[in-house]
Amino acid sequence: MKKKLFSVLLCATMAVGLLAGCGGGSSSSGGSDGAAGGDTSAHTYAIVTKSSGNPYNEREATGFKEVIEAAGGTCVVQNPEAATADAQISVIQSLISQGVDSIAIAANDSNALASVCQEALDAGIKVVTLDSDVNTAVRATFCNQAGVQEVGQALIEAVYDICGGEGQYAILSATSQATNQNAWIEAMKSVQESDAKYASLELVEVAYGDDEPQKSTDQTQALLNKYPNLKCICAPTTVGIAAAAKVLQDQGSSVKLTGLGLPSEMKEYIGADDAHSCPYMFLWNPIDLGKLAGYASIALVDGTITGAVGDSFEAGDMENSPYTLSAVAGDESASEIILGPPFKFDPDNIEEWAAVY
Numbered sequence: 336m337k338k339k340l341f342s343v344l345l346c347a348t349m350a351v352g353l354l355a356g357c358g359g360g361s362s363s364s365g366g367s368d369g370a371a372g373g374d375t376s377a378h379t380y381a382i383v384t385k386s387s388g389n390p391y392n393e394r395e396a397t398g399f400k401e402v403i404e405a406a407g408g409t410c411v412v413q414n415p416e417a418a419t420a421d422a423q424i425s426v427i428q429s430l431i432s433q434g435v436d437s438i439a440i441a442a443n444d445s446n447a448l449a450s451v452c453q454e455a456l457d458a459g460i461k462v463v464t465l466d467s468d469v470n471t472a473v474r475a476t477f478c479n480q481a482g483v484q485e486v487g488q489a490l491i492e493a494v495y496d497i498c499g500g501e502g503q504y505a506i507l508s509a510t511s512q513a514t515n516q517n518a519w520i521e522a523m524k525s526v527q528e529s530d531a532k533y534a535s536l537e538l539v540e541v542a543y544g545d546d547e548p549q550k551s552t553d554q555t556q557a558l559l560n561k562y563p564n565l566k567c568i569c570a571p572t573t574v575g576i577a578a579a580a581k582v583l584q585d586q587g588s589s590v591k592l593t594g595l596g597l598p599s600e601m602k603e604y605i606g607a608d609d610a611h612s613c614p615y616m617f618l619w620n621p622i623d624l625g626k627l628a629g630y631a632s633i634a635l636v637d638g639t640i641t642g643a644v645g646d647s648f649e650a651g652d653m654e655n656s657p658y659t660l661s662a663v664a665g666d667e668s669a670s671e672i673i674l675g676p677p678f679k680f681d682p683d684n685i686e687e688w689a690a691v692y
């Protein structure tokens with residue numbers, strides 16, 4: 336019922352958007368015109384990452400491209416200039432005009448992108464999300480890197496451990512609209528609130544570095560200046576954690592760090608001693624996340640799946656293939672595909688993984 340009402344509102348918003356004329360440029364990095372019907376080689380599959388200049392996003396796109404091209408399809412990779420909904424709206428509108436067959440998007444905003452995603456669906460384009468979801472009514476399914484609750488649990492547990500069970504911590508996030516970071520932060524808070532074990536931990540602030548290295552650096556410094564008793568910063572973003580790691584380590588700060596980081600960017604900061612700013616952190620394989628979205632896009636375009644809970648599809652040599660679409664917690668009619676659990680990186684395994692991604 337909620338979904339129907341949303342669709343009606345969406346149509347109205349869309350009509351206004353169309354009348355206003357929402358054009359926009361995009362920078363294509365490959366691909367050709369889409370073609371209707373036929374096998375994979377006749378189709379064009381697009382991926383829209385959160386933004387350019389973020390190595391995590393580049394790895395996601397690499398995995399996606401590899402799968403599409405191995406299957407003979409045409410791949411279009413679009414990296415918007417900034418991690419904003421507006422930048423993605425322009426790119427998606429251009430992809431709709433090009434007539435691509437599918438769009439896989441790592442969303443910078445859940446609701447602000449709903450109208451343009453509906454426009455794509457209305458044009459017969461399959462829409463799938465990865466990494467960061469849009470409103471579930473306007474996409475077929477979501478390739479989710481790890482269960483939201485599991486990520487939240489892992490992060491708050493790490494904060495608890497690093498703080499020695501008590502004291503002040505801050506979160507350095509990406510953008511304030513990011514669906515994935517906001518979901519993980521909410522999960523952290525709900526785990527903390529639901530268990531008295533965490534009662535002596537105090538979250539002093541959620542700061543936003545917008546997945547920009549300089550802003551993340553500045554925000555880290557601001558947290559240090561503002562909270563002299565801070566014990567730990569948790570950055571659930573690869574851009575934020577890398578920036579914070581450098582600030583803390585360069586200053587020899589006693590404030591410690593954890594969160595979600597790319598091993599190749601965090602290698603020099605992971606360590607158990609005072610000389611390192613981050614004892615340990617978590618992530619998943621972003622190349623595999625892109626691959627999963629590639630296989631899901633192909634399965635949507637060839638009709639193997641529609642996005643319904645219970646649908647399943649083959650994903651080549653990926654670890655958990657075939658993947659089955661499961662229900663989203665709290666939104667049972669919407670589906671998602673979980674890549675796997677979050678993985679812990681510490682001094683024992685960081686070297687090995689830094690060479691992979």
Ligand code: RAM
Pocket residue numbers: 385389391392441466467509513515546571572573574595596
């Ligand atoms: C950044 C992005 C991405 C997120 C990772 C953990 O690279 O915000 O969306 O999944 O961090």
